[in-house]
């Protein structure tokens with residue numbers, strides 16, 4: 216009986232199919248697995264046909280329905296079919312005619328090249344095949360078919376801009392040893408620059424392109440061998456050039472073999488699918504690193520796969536636990552943790568899942584403290600307690616100062632004595648000066664408030680963590696063998712102390728992933744001061760897999776000119792540009808005269824997306840405030856659009872999949888959608904000044920609060936995978952990049968929209 220394997224190129228395409236087409240595809244793939252080869256090839260419904268003038272005699276097309284065609288590689292001698300693409304009929308035939316698959320002689324993987332484009336380039340130096348890959352690229356599809364060799368964003372990677380032959384320093388012999396075949400070697404001798412190489416990404420055999428790209432970036436032959444070639448080789452033996460079956464199985468980064476309907480559905484569907492199948496070699500290297508000498512840190516812009524790496528790291532650690540060992544996977548909010556838990560369950564078998572605790576950092580602290588004080592609960596009205604303390608002591612300062620002193624000085628630095636609080640360096644950078652007498656007064660007021668909170672058994676998170684860290688530090692045995700932290704940028708220093716104390720210092724103790732640009736809760740930390748030494752174990756990820764280049768480039772404008780610090784450091788982050796795998800339409804911007812007009816245009820935009828074939832669950836609308844979120848949802852429903860309010864504290868991420876999700880900007884952190892509308896980006900709402908500390912009270916905090924609100928907009932916009940729509944009414948928020956004059960497009964055009972450039 217034939218077997219079916221699926222190439223990752225199909226995954227983004229599957230997202231574009233409507234439900235009946237998906238069902239039809241599943242029933243077709245079932246036939247692949249169930250019918251004997253002879254009956255399959257002659258099946259009247261499938262219309263399996265070869266392409267007479269095609270480059271690859273093994274390529275076949277088959278009918279899914281009138282609109283869609285599948286492209287596959289049929290077995291010649293073996294029995295495995297490989298589904299390689301899903302496209303509209305004509306595009307499918309055009310694309311398939313030019314492609315050829317070969318087994319890589321060194322790596323043993325199955326690679327695909329645009330053989331027509333390469334032959335032309337070698338014959339007459341035809342330029343980069345702009346039209347070749349684009350015929351296969353509907354908006355939002357990968358520029359590089361496997362997704363593992365990204366096309367460059369403008370200005371990406373220093374060597375890419377160099378105008379010298381990028382591979383002249385590598386001999387033919389070395390290229391051959393790295394698995395680069397004669398046709399590709401000949402081709403790369405014609406290249407003038409690394410940028411030209413990148414432009415050919417979609418046409419070159421995938422693994423050979425990775426080799427060339429790494430060499431062009433200046434890596435040594437040895438390093439490329441170790442990091443690109445060796446991880447792709449089969450664990451044992453070699454693969455013969457005609458053994459397609461084995462090569463398909465060995466192409467682990469972009470091919471998966473499916474055994475039943477459920478696996479086919481799981482592989483093709485799901486919002487978070489590709490990551491389970493293959494990791495970029497750099498991601499794999501980090502996730503499956505046998506032993507980090509101590510805490511390790513992974514950073515990177517939005518959509519660079521930090522969460523994916525964290526999840527795979529948990530898998531690796533769980534697979535190597537000592538008897539009685541346990542892994543903690545933690546993050547900031549309930550919604551994030553719920554999403555991690557759901558995705559981990561897809562990655563790990565049940566017996567390994569049992570050894571992993573997936574909880575918020577606050578829940579860890581609460582559970583730890585409750586072992587000693589079972590009645591303790593989490594307090595959320597801490598500001599009110601400090602307001603009482605100010606009244607009671609008749610202090611001349613606002614309650615916010617006391618709260619800020621408690622949160623940003625005392626608990627942030629782990630200060631436990633008046634003497635330490637009085638030390639001169641303690642309040643460095645605070646804009647309200649306090650002399651010694653005043654500090655004593657503040658300390659006493661805060662101490663009293665803390666005692667009151669303790670007596671009431673309702674503790675704010677900072678207090679809970681201080682207590683939890685103290686309890687854990689006293690234990691000889693710590694609860695976890697390894698701790699993995701995702702979205703780490705938002706944790707308060709007190710939360711870090713709990714995490715530090717939850718695992719004994721040593722190899723593989725902490726694995727931290729995060730991005731300071733996405734910090735939306737205003738906590739700054741210094742890992743060094745917290746005893747978390749990541750020096751020499753800090754790794755940036757630079758390939759964006761989620762967002763199109765058009766959206767990311769525009770969204771980067773929100774952060775332009777901002778000094779961003781490195782995660783866990785107070786020093787500025789070194790510059791680094793992410794490259795995007797995906798391409799698509801420009802974001803759409805719309806400035807409405809008033810709120811009703813903004814909501815009308817928003818509803819039209821959402822209706823347009825649904826009419827284009829998106830499922831309601833593919834679409835998310837965000838608003839700055841709860842009030843605006845509620846009126847957006849009400850307005851969409853009044854216009855007969857399926858809309859559900861999503862509150863990350865209350866709802867599971869999986870809920871509301873049959874409705875457009877309407878949420879606040881905080882509510883989309885860590886998530887992603889095919890289309891995102893960011894509404895209410897109006898000057899009076901963003902920044903929302905009542906959430907910003909006044910500069911008179913604390914200049915530094917004021918700036919930090921503004922940065923936090925700017926980051927909120929950045930986070931919301933970078934949740935979009937294919938389409939982004941941003942709107943406001945009246946004056947636009949000052950955080951928006953300058954709005955250029957430009958051609959009006961999309962649903963908002965009727966309302967006077969401005970297209971971003």
Ligand SMILES: Nc1ncnc2c1ncn2[C@@H]1O[C@H](COP(=O)(O)OP(=O)(O)OP(=O)(O)O)[C@@H](O)[C@H]1O
Pocket residue numbers: 362363486487488489490493494495498515516517518519520521522523524730733759760761884885886887933
């Ligand atoms: N190697 C890969 N190949 C294909 N897709 C990938 C790869 N790595 C990550 N992705 C996909 O990219 C998207 C973003 O990944 P992920 O959520 O891990 O990024 P992130 O860096 O944590 O993002 P953010 O910081 O914005 O929350 C996901 O859809 C994920 O499946």
